[in-house]
Amino acid sequence: MRKTLAVCSVLLSLQLPVKFAIAQENEGVHQMSKDYQSPTDPLVIRKLDKWQDQKFGLFMHWGTYTIWNEVESWSICPVDWVVRKGPYSADYFGYKKAYENLQHSFNPVDFNPEKWAKAAKAAGMNYVVFTTKHHDGFCMFDTKQTDYKITSPNTPFSSNPRSNVAKEIFSAFRKDSFMIGAYFSKPDWHSEYFWWSYYPPKDENINYDLKKFPERWQKFNDYTYNQVEELMSDYGSIDILWLDGGWVRPDGKQSLDMKKIVGMARTHQPGLIVVDRTVPGEFENYTTPEQSIPDKPLPYPWETCMTMGDSWSYSSRDQYKPSLKLLTILVKIVSRGGNLLLNIGPSDKGDWAPEAYKRLADIGDWMKINGEGIHSSVPVAPYSDKNIYFTKAKNQPSVYAFFLSDSDTVKLPTEVAFPVQDVKKIKTVSLLGTKAKLKWTLNNGQLIIKVPKELQEKSGLKYIATFKINTEA
Structure with a gap:
């Protein structure tokens, strides 16, 4: 995810106050695809039709960055719209190392996915999408491909019986009849096969010449394939594979073998909806306008992903949208044939802010009366x-x-x-x-x-x- 405000700042707490600001959005990264290719697999068509009836879903961005009240992943990306201030601002590599060392402090002891599922269900939400891995590469699931994960002995929460949080979240929400979505970042800035430590990273892309080192990129393809297979085979029934990082695409200098990855995924999960967002073609089964609402109905399946507050990730200073505004957004989106995927970021302790629960309760009270005009509706x-x-x-x-x-x-x-x-x-x-x-x-x-x-x-x-x-x- 990108921040979608033109100018924003997040106060961090890393020894001394640190300020991270985004001066401008990198243009085009989250532009909605203009061309849509309808799926042909009857099972995918059937599941997509079911998903369109749900109308309202829960998105959750969660990772080690919440310890700093930090924007998700992007502070370690050396692009010119990222501004760092504080004790590590003069040393990019020192900052990145400190960021990655957050793993050693991550201990969300208040984690209770059943509490989230109950609140989301009462609000009329019917599906969930959880960030199993964001661009920084920290895995919120028990992958065997890296030790940079929540279940690693290097992470304090690994001793908790519920340390495999992705599995726990999917299981809790599945018991409440939610459709289950796994967010997965195609780029991985922790992987030596994406950002090779031999060279400094230059931007969000791979930092080496793919033509000179094709075997390294093949290893990243294999790494990605293996992680997706873990999620598709070890985490119960999955309805949506929500892929972020659209700059990894066939028309760029880096491309994943999507036919192989999706073919494998659907072998494990027949009818799987794949959302290779902003990459038009057979693997973008629905489009994902971010933080915005189309001004008219669209002729294909779509979903607005939007934050309940200002940030995708948790911040103790976040300003949550009023309940009236959230319901107005929901109604406008549904009237134009879309779904709303509303994001709430858990804190480093493993819970939502009280304001988030209050907003969901307000929405739920309204939905008890008016939800029949929302769910399973058409424009x-x-x-x-x-x-x-x-x-x-x-x-x-x-x-x-x-x-x-x-x-x-x-x-x-x-x-x-x-x-x-x-x-x-x-x-x-x-x-x-x-x-x-x-x-x-x-x-x-x-x-x-x-x-x-x-x-x-x-x-x-x-x-x-x-x-x-x-x-x-």
Whole structure:
């Protein structure tokens, strides 16, 4: 993941306060692919259809960088938009060594994945994607390919019976009927086969001439293949392989043997959804706009990945988005046919901030009333009209009109009017969460709903009101 704010800073605690700032985003790394190639495997098509019905998922970025309240991985990357200040700022290699030595302090003793699964399920989330390995190469699973991992004797948490956190997370969420996604970084800045210590790294890419040392790159291909096979064969049923690091791609100077890797993965996990993000072609089964919402429906499966706060990784100073904003984001994304993958970063102690639980509880309370218009829905024209956004039940003749509020408490006007398309006859109109009998008229494709006075003054609804329109099939 990149930081997606133009300018941001994260305060670290490494002997003395250290500041890490991103001056600008490296352009193009997370641009959404323009060309989409539909899968042909019936099992993949079926699973992709199931995934699209879920609508709301949980993303978690977690690694040793949380000890410093650090941005995930990027502070060790020598690119010109990274600025380091503090005791190691004048010595890149000293900084990188100190960063990698965080392994010796990582001990998330509060780790309790069942607590996360319970909170996510109550919020209406139906799938999870967890960072098994980010770009820095630290593995949050028990790989046999490297000792730079949470289960290594070099990591204090290795003595914990739940030290294989990826397996524990997948197991806990699977028991709550979540679809399971394994995030995996294609680049690995700890591997000698990606950043060879013989040369200094120059940027996020490999730091040696692939033409001169093809055998070294082949070893990295083998290393990646072996790690993916571990995840696909030893961690139970996996639904999504979510691959990050789109600069490792066929049209660049470095390329992985994706046919071989994906072929192996689907041998272990039939129907596996593969998300080789930002790399158009047969291995990008859905696209992933980051921290943004398309302004119109897209003609292929897609998912916005977005942070609950400002950061992908945990920071004690993070500012979490208000519940109203989060629900507004969810409704807008679903009305355009997408899924929302909402990120919450656990701390170095192994838990979320209390604010994260509060946001999920607020979302859950709203979803208990309005979730039927979110899950298993499809977009329907006109998609939106001013502050109203539309969805349609996938297998029922019901349209949902979400009335977006500008405050936590919904205040309804005397009447609500909006266009409905391709509707010949309306059977009933109701306001979810109330027993009110509504009066309405349909005239030339315009639905006008009269709102009773008692609902105008005190609807009892929060964040977003949902009108359900039952049409004639």
